[in-house]
Amino acid sequence: MSDPHEQWLARWREGRIGFHLAEPHPRLIGYWAGLGLAQGTRILVPLCGKTPDMRWLAAQGHEVIGVELASEALEAFVAEGDLPVEYTREGDFERWKQGRITLHGGDFFRFRPAMAGELSGFYDRAALIALPPPTRQRYALHLAQLMPPGSAGLLIALTHAGGPAQGPPYAVDEHEVRRLFEANFRCEWLRSDEDVERGMCEHLWRLVRRGPGQAGT
């Protein structure tokens, strides 16, 4: 079974979702306000799974746009919410809308700017680091296509204590974050946190989308 999409769908079917956290991520709670994004602005959560981070963002007054391959994850997410759900299909994508949260079920790389609407921010936890090396370059470019100049986001990357290891999660160090994103985003490292038990270190970044003519150095 080498199809990466099928591998993720199988994980969801079989409940192998150790990456899922029941509570909003502490770094999201601690650092989101620092981006200065107003209430009502629209935030993209790529490869969202069923993370409660989306409900936390909606509770801050944002419109939230999640994109996820596994419908199972998105069905589980809306089932945990209290508000009524509107379900539609559009081309390759299924769509669930619940309050301020709209979930697009399908391949992130087929998700187009017109489907997202005017985005102001993004939040990536366990999205970039879920992808193998060649796909990460594609991801960084696709994110840049979706995010307009001046928009900003948080990225949580990760390294393994013992050096590179097979993923997911894949190790993505500072050098790689800058190599992938610097051309289109100003990258600012915010902090690193070691998780001794898991032998990993999480790195928090703020990324700001550059405008035309502001290419990275």
Ligand SMILES: C[S@@+](CC[C@H](N)C(=O)[O-])C[C@H]1O[C@@H](n2cnc3c(N)ncnc32)[C@H](O)[C@@H]1O
């Ligand atoms: C490690 S999980 C992280 C989920 C979520 N961000 C979280 O913090 O719980 C990565 C997710 O990406 C989804 N995924 C993988 N490839 C994808 C793609 N091409 N398009 C959309 N979702 C994808 C998987 O199904 C999985 O739910």
